[in-house]
Amino acid sequence: MIATAVRLRDEEELSLREIAGRLVIRTGKKRGEHPSPATVMRMLREHDERTATQACQIM
Template sequence: MDLSDERIRGLEIKEQQEQRAREWARAEQSWKTRLQRSGNAALLPSSPPRPHPSGAGVTDEDMLSMALHLRDIAARLVIAAGTKKGRSPSPATVMRMLCEYDEQTATSAST
């Protein structure tokens, strides 16, 4: 690897770091705005969401917003029976319930 390749690689790494910093700043600002608008800090996370350490760009602000909304919905639901009676289901459980419902409705609609 010659000097120009090393320099290009160094610039690429610096650009990736700057991109992560911008994403973090955007997420933090979004969190602060959401906190101001909601007026209820209990519905929001205790700290702003952090971007994935790998820097994978598979999520965006809309996905984050929907994930936070899903968590809010899960917190309002209460398990009625069983070992975890009276507790809230996890967002993963809520997603599983929605997927099962979609599968059942698709099956009944196709028959």
């Protein structure tokens, strides 16, 4: 799900609401539902932080 969210943000430049509307939770209690825009924002922020940390460790 995170790979799709990153692609939608970077390549298609969609808003958080639009991204959340296109994603579907596949497991767990909320299976089949869309994540909230806040959840999408948190996922993308955590992904960006991990990516930045990995880039710093390589240098």
